[in-house]
Amino acid sequence: MNITHTSFVTLPVSDQDRALRFYTDVLGFETVADRDMPQGRWLQVAPAGAQTVFTLSGPDMGGFEPGSARGIMLVTTDVDADCARLAQAGVSVQGPDDLPWGRMASFADPDGNGLMLLTEKEGF
Incomplete structure (x- = not known):
C-alpha cells in the first residue's frame, strides 16, 4: 500500500451557507474551496494548516443524508x-x-x- 493521507471527509449538510458559517465562524476553520460544479456547489473547509479538509456536501450533490x-x-x-x-x-x-x-x-x-x-x- 502506498497511501499517504486522507484528502477529504464528506459532511452531508442541508444548507451549505449555514454550515459554512458554523465551520468558519464557530470552529474557526478556513474556506479551502467554494466553486460551482456541474453537479452542484463544491465547498470545502479545514483548520488552518490541515492536510485533510471537510467537504460540506449539500443536497444537490446527492447520496448522503444531512447529519x-x-x-x-x-x-x-x-x-x-x-x-x-x-x-x-x-x-x-x-x-x-x-x-x-x-x-x-x-x-x-x-x-x-x-x-x-x-x-x-x-x-x-
Whole structure:
C-alpha cells in the first residue's frame, strides 16, 4: 500500500451557507474551496494548516443524508477552552470527560453531524 493521507471527509449538510458559517465562524476553520460544479456547489473547509479538509456536501450533490456523519475527531490543545467557546456560541456540548487516551467532548453541527474534541493524553 502506498497511501499517504486522507484528502477529504464528506459532511452531508442541508444548507451549505449555514454550515459554512458554523465551520468558519464557530470552529474557526478556513474556506479551502467554494466553486460551482456541474453537479452542484463544491465547498470545502479545514483548520488552518490541515492536510485533510471537510467537504460540506449539500443536497444537490446527492447520496448522503444531512447529519449522517459520525465519529469525526478534532484534536485540540485545550478541550476545555474550546468547549467553553462552543457553549458561548450556543452549541450543546457533552463533556469534556477524562478518558484513558485523553480529555474528550462531543457536539454536533447544525445538521446533526457528530463531532468530537480531544486533547490527547501525553504518551498514549
